[in-house]
Amino acid sequence: MKLEVRNLEISFGGRRVVDLEALDVDREEIVGLVGESGSGKSMTALAVLGLARAAGATVQGSIELDGRELVGLSERELRRVRGERIAMIFQNPVSAFNPVFRVGDLFVRALRLHGLSRQQARERAREGLRAVLLTPDLLERYPHQLSGGQAQRVAIALALALRSEVLLADEPTSALDVTVQAEILDLLRGLRERERMAILLISHDLGVIAQLCDRTAVMRAGRLVETAPTATILSRAREQYTRELVAAVPKISTAAA
Numbered sequence: 001m002k003l004e005v006r007n008l009e010i011s012f013g014g015r016r017v018v019d020l021e022a023l024d025v026d027r028e029e030i031v032g033l034v035g036e037s038g039s040g041k042s043m044t045a046l047a048v049l050g051l052a053r054a055a056g057a058t059v060q061g062s063i064e065l066d067g068r069e070l071v072g073l074s075e076r077e078l079r080r081v082r083g084e085r086i087a088m089i090f091q092n093p094v095s096a097f098n099p100v101f102r103v104g105d106l107f108v109r110a111l112r113l114h115g116l117s118r119q120q121a122r123e124r125a126r127e128g129l130r131a132v133l134l135t136p137d138l139l140e141r142y143p144h145q146l147s148g149g150q151a152q153r154v155a156i157a158l159a160l161a162l163r164s165e166v167l168l169a170d171e172p173t174s175a176l177d178v179t180v181q182a183e184i185l186d187l188l189r190g191l192r193e194r195e196r197m198a199i200l201l202i203s204h205d206l207g208v209i210a211q212l213c214d215r216t217a218v219m220r221a222g223r224l225v226e227t228a229p230t231a232t233i234l235s236r237a238r239e240q241y242t243r244e245l246v247a248a249v250p251k252i253s254t255a256a257a
Contacts, residue, residue, distance in 0.1 A: 003025040004063070005024070008061035009061050011057065019223050020224055025200050028198065031200050032213035035204065040221075049088055092175055094143045097143040099144060104125060127160075148180065169202065218242045226238050
């Protein structure tokens with residue numbers, strides 16, 4: 001499995017917001033996409049899912065999954081790709097869930113779109129929740145009854161239930177406290193190790209990127225500034241902008257009080 005993005009251009013009217021030359025994610029690889037707010041990170045992920053057009057954007061270029069071109073697919077064809085092959089989790093997953101459906105119904109509706117029976121979908125949902133250390137009784141709750149950490153785990157469980165190959169994680173820990181953030185990072189690490197899932201982790205937090213990512217791509221104003229192994233980005237970045245991002249990360253002083 002390989003996700004390849006080439007010469008991706010995303011525009012709203014005459015304003016180009018993303019002009020991305022090349023970005024790859026391989027199976028079992030976690031790639032960080034980092035940059036300040038408004039740099040085009042989230043819009044890039046939406047384009048991979050075929051959702052940028054729904055937001056009114058014009059998308060040009062190439063996005064291939066295992067050699068299959070995704071740009072230009074019909075909505076019907078894209079629905080088969082979403083979830084079944086590529087899933088996405090968001091900074092605030094509750095806002096992505098339909099509030100009038102219980103958690104279990106959300107799983108059933110998503111899984112039945114991909115050919116499972118209601119019974120199979122319920123069982124797959126229970127398996128997914130157990131895999132992220134949640135009890136199946138949460139299937140009876142509404143999204144607003146979940147904590148932030150539970151909601152993020154449910155979103156990950158849905159990706160597991162769908163047997164997704166690629167996970168796009170858009171700021172998945174930024175709204176969580178430090179303890180829950182660490183738990184979510186452990187879950188994402190486990191997805192790579194156990195499920196051989198490829199992950200594109202979008203974040204403005206280089207601390208999160210440092211903990212999880214094999215490689216890191218740095219975006220600024222819609223363009224890729226540089227891409228390198230994460231250790232290189234953090235210690236020997238080539239570009240001045242990247243060095244400034246790294247320097248801006250708060251550091252805890254070890255000096256005696």
